[in-house]
Amino acid sequence: MFNLFRKKSEIEKLESNxxxxxxxxxxxxxxxxxxxxxxxxxxxxxxxxxEQLKKAHEIN
Known part of the structure; x- marks a missing residue:
């Protein structure tokens, strides 16, 4: 419920698409x-x- 107004990350948008x-x-x-x-x-x-975004996210 608290994630209701949270913006989707780029990874979430791509996965949804x-x-x-x-x-x-x-x-x-x-x-x-x-x-x-x-x-x-x-x-x-x-x-x-x-995959590229996930790898970049893991490094950071």
Whole structure:
């Protein structure tokens, strides 16, 4: 409850976006294969950014 007004960190924003894209990818996988593949590629492009931010956060 106390985190209600807390701003999301950059990592949390990217992870949320990743989850959203993966959900859309799953839903489209049986309907539109091309669009599904695009969503999957977009989600996979976020992984290195998330890992890079996590490593930078661990160092600090």
């Amino acid at each position: 990743f989850k959203k894209l993966m959900k859309e990818w799953y839903e489209l996988s049986s309907i539109n294969r091309k669009l599904s593949d695009e969503k999957y590629a977009m989600a996979q492009a976020l992984i290195p950014k998330i």
